[in-house]
Amino acid sequence: MLSAVSIPTLNVRSMPQTNSAVVGQLCAGTVVWGDRPHNGWVQIPYAGALGFVSARYLQAVDDLVRLSGKVNVEALNVRQSPAVTAKVLTTLALGASVKILTVLNDWLEIECNGKPAYVASKFIDLVYAVSGDYAIVNVATLNVRSAPSVGADLLGQLSLASQVWVEGKQLDWSQLCFNGNPAYVKSEYLEVDNSAVAKDTASIVALNVLPQSPAISLAEHVQTFASLTPLILLTVSGNSEQRNVASTWNQWGALLQDLSDKKQLDVACALAVLCVESSGKGFEQTNRDKMIIRFENHKFWTYWGKNNAEQFRQHFCYNTDKVWTDHKWRSDPDGEWQSFHGKQTTEWQVFEFARQLNADAAMLSISMGAPQIMGFHYKRIGYQTVEAMFTAFSRNIESQITGLFDFFSPSMLSHLREMAFEEFAGMYNGKGQKQVYGSKIQQHFTAFKTFVPK
Template sequence: MLGAVSTQVLNVRSLPQSTSLIIGQLTEGMVVCGDGPHHGWLQISYADTFGFVSTHYLQPVNDLARLSGTVTATTLNIRQSPSVSAKTLASLALGASVKTLAVVNDWLEIEFNGKSAYVMAKFIDLVYVTSGYYALVNVTALNVRSAPYVTASLFGQLSLDSRVWVEGKQLDWSQIRFNGNRGYVKSEYLHIDSQAAPQVTSIPSALDEQTEAERIPIVEHGQTLARLTPKTILTISGSSEQRNAAATWNRWGALLQDLSDKKQLDVACALAVLCVESSGKGFEQNNSDKMIIRFENHKFWTFWGKNNAQQFRQHFQYNNDKVWTEHQWRSEPLGEWQSFHGNQSAEWQVFEFACQLDSKAAMLSISMGAPQIMGFHFERIGYQSVEEMFKAFSTSIQGQINGLFDFFSPTMLRYLQEMAFTDFAGMYNGKGQKQLYGNKIQQHYTAFKKLMPNQVD
């Protein structure tokens, strides 16, 4: 079992009994992997021995994208496969951050140079990022370190009143985003920015249905509160498609099942579409939990550029033959052209620049959220304006997933019901890439069926 501490302090005990000796403590958000649960207790490795923690104070780790890993060894080998005899690809220094893709027994599968590699789990401190908020620095100069230790290497410093995004805490340290990296600062030198709009994204604890329902954000656009997390949680393992499918199911499975039932659709079809469009995510943790978007230069030409051709060409370009390719931009008319697709921070930079030129045209020119629906489809999915759609999709994953099902036309639904995924992709993604996207949907559909052939919630 992989679980995150859901209380401020959790005792680690010598035996699976509430009266046994306390041998240590874990803090909120820390992640443990252990044997169990057995009668409400999980056996874990702790301080070169083993201990027990109560599962009542653990929440399942359903979304590996929210796992933050920090190296605790002086140097840690990155290996080609999960074995001490596997080829060493490189090494990580104390305090380095890792992006966890899966847990494989005593190993973590991580992202390394765009590919998968492995490190020993016992040398990584994992934290589950359950919420985030903006904070201000209240000292003249605040050190940002690579790990939550006073001896960790310095990333840099923050000046008085600097505004930072706080992902979580480890003891008396705050985990922040700093120049695109994960860094750590002393919590006592930060205070919450009360002027900032709330941007907290809560993850259900799954300890009980009442607590879980309270944490799910309410959406507008006439939608009612819905359960998101399914009762059946899948282990995130196997192929990349299986891991993607399991993670997406664990996040939104209950809502997907409910909406699929109403459309008389196999939930595996809807889930596969979400997996392919955005890896099942609607918001990007590494971009201050902003909604996932894709800015389309050729659409911005349609909605603004053709009436402002000279100014458009100073800042945006694309391939005239295959308009969805070779998208580049620059903020200065004589600046260097830059690509931006595949990087959410860069996508938002382009989008916010375009908003300065014409905010409505910019919103019409982006695909939004988990289903990646273009803004110009706002009326089709029931909104009176693109601004209303943007607000709803930016507020809640429920708004995004409802939008997916509202977007399905009768023909699209028929194609999905018949598992004619290439024909579906031709309508959803465009004829130019229908074979590519159709194959990807088929792969994720098959992967989910292998994980849970008779899915029920």
């Protein structure tokens, strides 16, 4: 059983008795591994031995978004599967932060270079956000930084009236969770939110930022996004498709189920689409938690290049017969052509270069976030400008997943309900790729069904 300390300090005792010796203390948020409570006590590993803590001051760890971890050894092997014999993918240094995807008893599934990987749980110190307060952003845009300093890396921005969950404070900075990682904002730009909405929804502390939409009220947002993590978590095991759907479900299953129900759609269909598009990820931890994008050269030609042909051809090229292939670029007109797809750092390098040439055209030419919706579809999913879509998708996973369902046309929904995945893919991914993507969606749909009782 995984639990977290819910009070400022909790005594660890030598025996399950209040008059036994205190062998140590745990601070609020510390995650402990222990047996189910027996006579009000939980036995836990402590300082190389065993100790006992009162179950009264523990709370269940049931929301992966609130869980963070740091490496507690000098070097930790990251493996391809949860086994000591599995291939070592890389090594993490002492103090490195990890993004937890799933808890598997002796192993943790983490995010590594954009893919699921595994580390032994005993070498990770886990912390759970057990307390905090709601606050509202009171400025037009609020910078979110990696550390409590104006010189720290900028992770993103929050817009006016965004509701956030503040986990703690350091001097004049407030700490919150941004895209799954600790982040900081200036406290002077936040106001405590004592509204009934905040008071009545203490269970949604995983919601760090609520998406903004002129058509939906704050109360409706709270109701819609009352939970991201489902009550029932799946064991991440099996083939690659099964691991993918289980991991994605464990992170966003509650929201996917809620939105699927509203569309009268089998959640397995939406889950499969999300997994195929981005393995269920909206942000890339190894790229400073920036939104996942894909820059399409042929679209940038459409929105900017054809009117600036000579300059475009100096920096971008692609196969004009199969426009989705052979994308290359170069910043120096005399330099060598370079491929860039497949790595978020290079995708963003090309995108930022294009954005200097024409910002709107560059944003129109990228697919964004977990659903990989192209920027030029911004009106279809309810945004007035492509910049508004880019900002919302850059802010949180909720906007991205909601965007997926807003993007589904009646015909797409009909194909999904009939499990005609190839026809759906022809509309979502393009006719040239419908067989490839249709097959992948089918495989992930089938993989999720292996977890569902018949």
